[in-house]
Amino acid sequence: MKILIEREPLMASIQNVMKAISSKTTIPILSGIKFEANEQEVKLTGSNSDITIESVISREEDGIVNIHEIIPGQIVVQAKFLPEIIRKLPDNQIEIQVDDDMNINIRSGHAEFKLNGQDPEEYPQLPVLQTENSFDIQIDLLKMLIRQTNFAVSTSETRPILTGVHIKLDNNELGLVATDSHRLASRKITIDQVENLSFNNVVIPGKSLSELNKILEDTQDTLQISVTDNQILFRTKHLYFLSRLLDGNYPETSRLIPDQSKTVMKVNSKDLIQSIDRASLLAKDNRNNIVKLVTQGQQNIQITSHSPEIGQVEELLQTISIEGEEIKISFNAKYMIDALRAIDSEQVLINFTGAMRPFVIRPEEESEQILQLVTPVRTY
Amino acid sequence: MKILIEREPLMASIQNVMKAISSKTTIPILSGIKFEANEQEVKLTGSNSDITIESVISREEDGIVNIHEIIPGQIVVQAKFLPEIIRKLPDNQIEIQVDDDMNINIRSGHAEFKLNGQDPEEYPQLPVLQTENSFDIQIDLLKMLIRQTNFAVSTSETRPILTGVHIKLDNNELGLVATDSHRLASRKITIDQVENLSFNNVVIPGKSLSELNKILEDTQDTLQISVTDNQILFRTKHLYFLSRLLDGNYPETSRLIPDQSKTVMKVNSKDLIQSIDRASLLAKDNRNNIVKLVTQGQQNIQITSHSPEIGQVEELLQTISIEGEEIKISFNAKYMIDALRAIDSEQVLINFTGAMRPFVIRPEEESEQILQLVTPVRTY
Structure with missing residues (x-):
């Protein structure tokens, strides 16, 4: 693998996927960022047991060249020092080259970092989501919904189900509820064009929503939400944000x-x-x-x-x-x-x-x- | 005691003297700020075993009225919550009134705080410094001297004398040296009009200089420095900053x-x-x-x-x-x-x-x- 890439889009992508990487992970390979380069784009992946984030850098977009050269390939790079290394490199163009022994060479100006790579084959395969149960929502609206409910989730693991936000879609109405049993936050909005879609008992971990809220910029672009039995995917043009759902039945809160x-x-x-x-x-x-x-x-x-x-x-x-x-x-x-x-x-x-x-x-x-x-x- | 005072100068004064107050003090009265009001001004004092800071608010200065009303008196106010209380009061004019039982009443707009005061007689008397051994220095120059040497003091208590900056005045030359025995920083400048003044083995705790540097604004105003056997006083128009000196002989560093x-x-x-x-x-x-x-x-x-x-x-x-x-x-x-x-x-x-x-x-x-x-x- 070899890429010659601009610092700015690379830095933004790294910062996004870093939000899924925990320094306390028990799975060593997940302390790294997976790089996958094909002819058109470079994809970065970061993951922990709850969240997986993929960030895609297109070779060229809106007439701006992000990546000047790509030789396809894959590698997993230690995440711990990568943001600081990329930020401090002397030149705005950065060459990342990987040899057959998984040695990573990062070159920029007169600086050269040689990092030990890890085998991308060991990186967990991400589930392919059925995205039939999907609907669109404006990003700034989603951010507001998170801000208005997510603070009320429980921070105690006594009742794990309460550490998440309950989401329900029925009759074109999307409802979010969070409670820690001392207080409750509830928010409803009307969603267009979801006549055939309904779900209940979808409970997203509060921490996932906090990270999602940090990554998403406050724009009026739309984002696609896809729900399965145990996962939820938030997808924009360049970002996949996958979170596990919490197991168990969310309590009936309306009678409270x-x-x-x-x-x-x-x-x-x-x-x-x-x-x-x-x-x-x-x-x-x-x-x-x-x-x-x-x-x-x-x-x-x-x-x-x-x-x-x-x-x-x-x-x-x-x-x-x-x-x-x-x-x-x-x-x-x-x-x-x-x-x-x-x-x-x-x-x-x-x-x-x-x-x-x-x-x-x-x-x-x-x-x-x-x-x-x-x-x-x-x-x- | 009663004062009717503007928030801004009061806040600035509190923040200055807070730098001398330690939450870990073993002398209970030193967890408070001493207020002393006379007809012309209000003086605030904060102190720990190493540093004492006094900040003076004039009733009126440069045509600006800081204090609208003064009934002289003294009180010691718990420092812990005071900055937040003053900052969050609804109105820019603040009335502080103390009754004979040392109850403090802080009123602003429709908010009223009643705080327990402490006896100002219990507050330690500050030593009166002989200020014959004094010289003037421009504040921005002093800040630069601190910045260029203070980082090199030792943070270990193995050799306490090395946790300070050594200062020497001789033949119109002021010299500062700091070393932690692994590195050394030395800086000299020429001072005017100090022909009759010389001292050696004056060692100021590094922490005192850090706090002093934080309090002083980067101006070309001058500040007066007075040195005695065991204390050093930095004095501007509104601020007294008194630090103890470190005991012991500073090592001879020139041969290093x-x-x-x-x-x-x-x-x-x-x-x-x-x-x-x-x-x-x-x-x-x-x-x-x-x-x-x-x-x-x-x-x-x-x-x-x-x-x-x-x-x-x-x-x-x-x-x-x-x-x-x-x-x-x-x-x-x-x-x-x-x-x-x-x-x-x-x-x-x-x-x-x-x-x-x-x-x-x-x-x-x-x-x-x-x-x-x-x-x-x-x-x-």
Whole structure:
């Protein structure tokens, strides 16, 4: 194998596939990046047990030459130092040459690296996905869906199924739900041209979605999603992102969401975030980061928290309206801030059904199909 | 005590004195910031066993009002959360009020923090320095002196005296030396109007100089330095920075510097840094980060390193000139890069006196009174 390639597209590809490579892998070959060169393109692959990422560099695209010379071949290169080596090479053109003994020679300007390659035949074969169950989605929309739900997955392995985001497609409606059993994030959107497609109980590991979100650029290009029994593939023109799915049945979450409420509060989201954020400064000194919210009449709320050692904080915040019963409620400040930030609306509606019942936060504009639920903490 | 103060100068002052506050202090009162308000100004003090920093906020300066209202008094405020609290307050004007029971009330907009204060009488009294042994130096010049020497202090406590920078003033010449016994950095400058002042064996802890360098802004204003037997004070208009000095005698270092050489190399510093930096990528995989330099004729040098697991790297670099004997020498890449960066000259002269003798790096322009010495490593 030999390629003469521009630094920039090579660097971008390496950085993409590196996101799948774990330094703690127990399979030695997976600590490397697989390079496959054919006449038209060079493909890089990185993988761990959960995620596989393939990134393709075309020889030429939109009149820009990425690769000046290709002699087809394959090799696996140690990933650990590769990004730094490529970044620090003196010249923008880089020659990578592999001999029959799998010695890799990387040359650029007056610098020459000789690296030990590994046998590409030992690299695990990737499953070929049936892509019949596929649908398209705009990338910036997908990124928003991930951002609005993925933070609520569980980080504990007590119930592994909760470390993923549940995805459901039915009647042209795509729904995402994440919960760690203390809070829940739910988001729905309408998808066009998927009349014949439906699935349920697809649970994508939260970590996979975080990495996918990092790799995808915020564009209006579309991406294809294909689902099988145990894997999901996200595909753009140059990128394949394959993740395993979590085993097991995702709990039925719709009944957790209260359908009535005793107190309805409409409030400016940014003001509320900032007040809770300040109160949380002292609350964080305790292990549990609890702040208290108390309604005062039909207009004001008081946000408080205290730390026995440091002191206490008290804020009086004017809402837009409070309807229904008075309420005193305590909750985890981080959960509340995460929920408000995910909704990303100027005004939010918060529906309480008592100090010990989960409360629901929605954007003021009903059209946005997003809902955040937070379970309060008993302090009274 | 009561002050009504603008956020920006308060924040800047807090951040300055925080640099002296250690979260691991064994003296509880030193985990706080001392506030002292008189009619004209508010002074903040932070301290640990090595450094004391005082920052003064004038009531009004250059027509800008920093403090709108002062009722004199003193208090010690827990430092841990204070920067975050001040930064996140809703309004740019902040009222800090202390009652007779040392309760601190911080109010801004609709937010109110009540913090537990500590008794300012318990705060250690700062020594009053005799400032007769004082001289002035331009701040940007002082920062450069620190940058060019301080990196070479020892980080090991085996010989505590080597964790500091040795400073000497004699005959209008100020000299700084730092060494960890593997490398040495030396810098001299001429100071005006200090005819009657001289000192030797003043050793400032490297950590103090790092913090001082962080606090000082890169301006051409002057700063006053005062030296006593066991302390050194750096004073600007608004800032007092007091550091203890290290006990013990600093070793005589001048005889370590070879006064002859067998090989003299003139080379572009940036090219050499980049070559060694690349070679170091693989060398770092070993514990010792060793690269090898070999002259090839009167013009070229080869830089190499290898890691048994990853591979090897080889660079051929053209110098400006090589005079004298051929040389093969190995050294710690980090030491060499630190030295070259500190010199900050387009071209450098490197004087070798054999593969096992320390070598000396100087800027090509002799006028710059800087010298870096690196001890090679035996590999042949």
